[in-house]
Amino acid sequence: MDDFLWRALLGGLGVALIAGPLGCFIVWRRMAYFGDTLAHSALLGLALGFLLNSTIQLKLNSLLMFTTLSVSIAIALLLVILQSQKRFATDTLLGILAHTALSLGLVALAFLEGEGLRIDLYAYLFGDLLAVTRLDLYWLYGGGALILLCLILIWESLLSITVHEELAQVEGVPVVWVRLIFMLMVALVIAVAMKIVGILLITSMLIIPAAAARSFARTPEIMAVLASLIGGIAVVMGLYMSWHWDTPTGPSVVVAASFLFMLTLIHRSNYV
Numbered sequence: 001m002d003d004f005l006w007r008a009l010l011g012g013l014g015v016a017l018i019a020g021p022l023g024c025f026i027v028w029r030r031m032a033y034f035g036d037t038l039a040h041s042a043l044l045g046l047a048l049g050f051l052l053n054s055t056i057q058l059k060l061n062s063l064l065m066f067t068t069l070s071v072s073i074a075i076a077l078l079l080v081i082l083q084s085q086k087r088f089a090t091d092t093l094l095g096i097l098a099h100t101a102l103s104l105g106l107v108a109l110a111f112l113e114g115e116g117l118r119i120d121l122y123a124y125l126f127g128d129l130l131a132v133t134r135l136d137l138y139w140l141y142g143g144g145a146l147i148l149l150c151l152i153l154i155w156e157s158l159l160s161i162t163v164h165e166e167l168a169q170v171e172g173v174p175v176v177w178v179r180l181i182f183m184l185m186v187a188l189v190i191a192v193a194m195k196i197v198g199i200l201l202i203t204s205m206l207i208i209p210a211a212a213a214r215s216f217a218r219t220p221e222i223m224a225v226l227a228s229l230i231g232g233i234a235v236v237m238g239l240y241m242s243w244h245w246d247t248p249t250g251p252s253v254v255v256a257a258s259f260l261f262m263l264t265l266i267h268r269s270n271y272v
Helices: 003-028 032-053 060-085 090-114 121-126 134-163 165-170 175-197 202-213 220-245 249-271
Strands: none
Touching: 003 032, 003 134, 003 175, 003 202, 003 220, 032 060, 032 090, 032 121, 032 175, 032 202, 060 090, 060 134, 060 175, 121 175, 134 165, 134 175, 165 175, 175 202, 175 249, 202 220, 202 249, 220 249
């Protein structure tokens, strides 16, 4: 295969490897809307990155990843602060933050394009898996290793919080800190996978493989492994579709993941 296909395959498999275990907790904790909120806020990070790039001449990809991660972390911290006040329901806060960040990003990008800066918004919204560079892979696997290491360290505590948050707090689990670390890990996933899968599609790679793995898993650990495996299969299928039928790569991967999810539903219904 050509080098760009190998890079696309490695990039997609890296996203699947990271997103699988994290996606399990998003499914268990019913945090899909939180993932969407951080993904939407990434567009505001993109706008800030392009704005800084016009004044500070740095590598654009690294700068965009830094600003996207910074905005996502800021949104996560703001959510924690607003949740602590207990004045609004979490889904209300997520809706406000998601649409505000998305709208600010679109308005900022419109002003930047008005200044003569041409931005390929489609590639950032839906990903450009076939344009993955070596630097993108370094960021992805470096950030992915950090995410998986943190997840291993807080695995038991995060499981305890997921099963029964009040009981975990009584048992001495630092609930607020564990929850915050998990939010920051999701923010980091979105930042490192943004170019590969796209802002609008990264949440689907967190949710769909994990949901598909749920039908076959008997333990949380097995579900995490199966989610990564199903995500990897979806990447291979999506690349095949994109290469042979000239379809958009990121959406093709998500379509493949959805197809695998439907197969698991059919399999489960046959054994109920």
